[in-house]
Amino acid sequence: MLVAYLIMLREGIEAALIVGIIAGYLKQTGRERWMPSVWLGVALALALCVVIGVALNYTSGEFPQRQQEFFEGAVAVAAVAILTSMVFWMKKAARSIKAELQHSVDAALRPGDRQGWALVGMAFLAVGREGLESVFFLLATFQQSVGPGVPVGAALGLLTAVGIGVAITYGGMRLDLRRFFRWTGVFIIFVAAGLLSGALRAFHEAGLWNGLQERAFDLSGILPVDSVLGTLLSGLLGYQDSPAIGEVLAYVVFLVPALILFFTQSRPVRSPRPA
Template identity: 65%
Template sequence: MLVPFLIMVREGVEAALIVGIIAGYLRQTGRSQWMPLVWIGIAVAALLCLGLGIALDLVSADFPQRQQELFSAVVGFVAVAMLTSMVFWMRKAARSIKGQLHDSIDAALKGSNASGLALVAMVFFAVAREGLESVFFLLATFQQASGLAAPLGAVAGLLVAVGVGLSIYWGTLRLDLRRFFRWTGAFILIVAAGLLAGSLRSLHEAGLWNGLQQIAFDISPVLPLDSPLGSVLGGIFGYQDAPTLGEIGLYLCFLVVTLPLFLIGSNAPRRLPSNA
């Protein structure tokens, strides 16, 4: 439950920040009449992402076991790629995102007959980017979890993100966005490493990967995966009580490469908008 909650908070705040900047600029420049189009862009993107998630889940339910494992692996790899690119993109783009969005709004509303459509498209793609990342992450998470805890965590995280976004927009909450994105980004990379190892395991169960299947270590007598603590660690960090050499190697290699790059880059001076 914790991982979907935190991911949805992060994704939701990121989307709310972008929408808040757009809405705030429209209000400050006397263009509030365009706000209905902003809501249309948000609604279309949200419905598209929701529909895609439901469709993929329904389609995968009819797959035979081997195809289900392959689907789980593919979704996991896509989720890792999208989550990783997202945290690095936000680290880079946050320095100038407010100015870029203001310039894009001015360009979209320059008197062209298609200006309204351009604004809808801008909001749509901003929200759809975060939504699609969330869809693939949640699908990968739900493939490796059971019960209602993960969906409830995702819904709770989305509601918190909406509240945070509204508070930032109205200026009632001052959030240290630089620190927020830094630490949630590092957490997402650790989660992505677990998804990556789980995807390799799914490839093996689908019969497509048989290398490095020797057990690296077995601590199931000390901390079994089905214990309360083991379940929590498995859900958050992808913990396995008897991982293979391939899973451990992939997990560590991913973190050794991505975490230092992300954290070193995050220490560079930058300015993030604290409100819209």
């Protein structure tokens, strides 16, 4: 539940910031009449994401067992790629995203017959990207978790993000976005490592991967995965009480370089002191 909440909170805040920047710029430049086009683009993006998510989830349930395991592994790998690219993209684009969006609004509203539709398309693509990232993450999480915790956490995270977005845009609320995206980025890297480890396990159950299946360790007697703490660590960090060697290697080989790259790129570049 907590993982779904935090992921959807981050994704929702990203989408809310994008819409808020567009709305603020339209108001600042006296073009509020184009806001219905923005909301239409947002609504179309949300509708498309819901349709894709429901279709993929329904289709996976129709597969035979081995094909379903393969599908779960493939979705998990896709979620890892999307979440990781999102973390690094946001870190890189955060400084210039406002200027880029304002430039895109100006370009979309140049005189012509397709002014409104260009703005619809801009909002659709901006929100749709965040929505599809969420769809693949939630699909991967639904397949690895049982119970209502994931959908409830996702819904609460999205509602919180909407409230924060409204407060930032219209209420003057200030949020340290740099620190927020930095630490949620670290959290998402851990989540992605857990998803990748789970994908390898799914591929083994599908009969596609049979190497490195010896047990790396067995903590089931000390910290079973179905205990309260084990469940929390499983959801947050992808913990398993008796993982295979291959699963541990996949986790570590992804996690360590990703964290090093993330923190290395986060360091400000210092200009050399004059002699």
